[in-house]
Amino acid sequence: MGPGLRADPVSFRLYPYARVPDQDAPARRHAVVVVGGGPVGLALALDLGRRGTPVLLLDDNEGAGQGSRAICFAKRTLEIAHRLGAATPMLDKGVVWNVGRVFHGEHQVFEFDLQPETGHRNPAFINLQQPYFERFLVDAIRTAQAEGAPIELRGGNRVTAMTQEADHAALEVTTPDGAYTLEADWLIACDGAHSSIRDFMGLEFEGRVFEDNFLIADVRMTAGFPTERWFWFAPPFEGAGKSALLHKQPDDIWRLDFQIGWDIDRAAELAPEKVRARVDAMLGPGVEYDLDWTSVYTFQCRRMRRFRHGRVLFAGDAAHQVSPFGARGANSGIQDADNLAWKLDLVIRGQAPDTLLDSYCQERGSGADENILHSTRATDFLTPKSEISQIFRDAVLGLARRHAFARSFVNSGRLSEPCVYDDLPLTGADALTDGPARTRPGAACVDAPLADGFLLDRLPGEFVLLGLNAPLPDLAGMEGITLHRLALDCATDDPTGALAARYLGAAAQAVYLIRPDQHVVARWPDAQAGAITAALRRAIALKG
Amino acid sequence: MPLILDPNIDDADGFYDELLAAHHGLTKAESDALNARLILILANHVGDRAVLRQALEVAREK
Structure with a gap:
């Protein structure tokens, strides 16, 4: 590293600085520039690249930073990583745990066994140091690149100035060989709690x-x-x-x-x-x-008012921050990437209007509010702010040693669950009367074992029309959007009954429209082409 | 079921006696802790969030 660029020590040197032709040319335009090579930036670059959308990631470092930092990765994160082809080494390396003990002073208050629900490919969470998580994402990026995914990682590239123009963002980038400029049709700030992009734009929390x-x-x-x-x-x-x-x-x-x-x-x-x-x-x-x-x-519990400012979008800690209790930082950031990638891809391809990106702010803003609420509550329990809150906290811990009811008040962090986009603009109607609440429109699909593999393996990152014991209509010309069809019959495809329990409830059959990020758009007892088309148009922010 | 604000305890004087007796000989801190435990125990017994919310509102009226 030359003068003017501080090189932080790294755990793994994953993308060493290398000079590129952009540095000797007038500002070149890129479709997407991601700033920041943490878990969120890497997941976003991987997802976009696998969709065929060119993406350039800039990081001021040359790899994963030092220290464990985020250590608890939740099931939804592992499901997303699995869709992106990165989860297997995470699961091989990670530690699975179920038993927790809570102590107050010298006394054990209680112990719990989380006993995860069966019938999921992934455990409820794993413990894994953040540098490993990042390394496995970069490994998946290298695999995707070898298969032709247009992803470029530039280490040792620090963004030192940025302005937003009408149809692009202009960046000045400093490297060990000096500065150069480039332009981005879309700029995604994944540069963490101290986001320099946020500072350049004068935006606050x-x-x-x-x-x-x-x-x-x-x-x-x-x-x-x-x-x-x-x-x-x-x-x-x-x-x-x-x-x-x-x-x-x-x-x-x-x-x-x-x-x-x-x-x-x-x-x-x-x-x-x-x-x-x-x-x-x-x-x-x-x-x-x-x-x-x-x-x-x-730590802070806070968020930006809006995650989109024209052609600049913010994700992960750059957009919102929570206390660490409940493992909601990195896990919510990965959900940001999951939410944004398919939308940005469709907008860049001209298949959806750019207002689709406003739904990213609404949906992930709602997720941030939920995470901030949970982590603020945990923090208030951990660190009582007044005499009376201390009295109640200690009363709860005293009662919890002897009485089960009080254990539900003990809050050292509620573990991250995927957020449900209830009543938000992309979410359609729930026409499946008495369908299970956990798979209602807006929810992330719940995994279930099939005769061969798992349900989420069959939801490959594009829109899916899922029929359970129900015939699927022939749909042509769905706004140019790829719509996979997945027809399952519970008599042969549901060896454990979990699929029916999680998607049918009391219903005999159902049809689900599922987004590329595996969230449910809408569901019906039977398939009608008109309703499906309307729900799909709504899910890509097309009017009418 | 709405919050009961009409008399609902047989022998109210007797209960009031027992409430004070439970605090007998306690320091202020011990009494505060007992009250907190009692509130949590009773709240769990009631369970109904709407009733609990009404009770909090009524309690905040001075």
Whole structure:
């Protein structure tokens, strides 16, 4: 790296800087430029590229950053990664856990076994360090590139200026070889909580900042702690602060998290001997370990008012931020990418009006509001803000040791579930009377085992018309949109009964129209071409 | 079912006695904690969110 560009250390050097012809030419126009090579930017580039839409990703680094950071990836994220061809190594590497224990002081309040519902390809969540998640996405991008996907990754490329014109965004990019300019028909900011694109545009956040610091210590040890999530309110060990967490990651790494308060000296807290004193007190005497990574973080629960500003769109932490409780940061960002990719692809192909992108703001804004609500509630439980909230919090923990009802109030983070786009403009009517609520229009399709494989494997990222025990009509000329047809018969295709339970309920048959991101558009007891066409037009923001 | 605001406890004086007796000898902090536990226990027993919301509204009237 040359002067003027700070090179952060990386866990994996995935896209080393290399000089490209753009640097010696007048500003070249690109269809899509993604800024930021984190999980969201990489997933978006992969999805767009696999659809055949050219995408250029710029990252100021040369690979995955250091430290575990996001460690909990939820089922919906794994389903999306599976659709993108990236999930298998994640599942092979990730740690699956089900048992959690909650402590208050020295006492165990209760333990829970999440016992995931059967009949899904993917577990409810895995623990996996963020650098691995990013590496496996880049591996999938390399595979897609080899198959012809028009994706380009440029490491060591930092965006240092940006202006928005009528039909494009103009960027200045600084590299180790100096600066160059380029233009983007569409610019997607996936550049994180400190988004420079947001700063260039003078856009702000709305929401709350929580005045607390958390110390993360990732330690490597082979001690025989079980693969469980342990959470302490008012931990009994020296210096642990108001709450503490112990959680397993791959490679014999354990995430230790201490809530250490607002008025701290950050550098002093990160001194290895100070960190080790805390860790020693938590793990007990005689446990040998190495410090793998340490960090002090604060957090916010806040969002941009709008995620689209003309030809610039914001996704992931650049658009919205939550507390880490409930693993809603990276997981919601991946849902942003999932939501945006197919819409942007259709707009660029001229198959949908650009107002389709406004639905991205509405749908993912609704998701952000839901995530902010959940994570704010968890934060308020973890860090009571008043005397009376402390009294109620402690009353809940006291009761929870003896009475099951109080355990439902204990909130150390509600794990991320995909959000449902109820009552939003793209979502059609629910004509399946008494159909299961979990697969209603707006919901992400729930997986189910088929005679051969799983249902979500058959929803390949394009519109799908799914018939369950129902004939499908012949539909021609669907606005030029590819519409896959999937006719299933529960007598032969539903070995466990889960498909009928999740998609029919009491109904004998059903027809579902499903979006490229696997969310349900509309459903009916039987198929009528007119209703299907109208629902599809609505789902791509065509009027009338 | 709407929130019951008419007399609904047999021997109201007796219950009031028991309520005060439960707090007997407690510090302010212990009493606050008991009240919090009692509210949570009773709220769970009621269960109905609409009734609980009405109760919160009535309680906020001074």
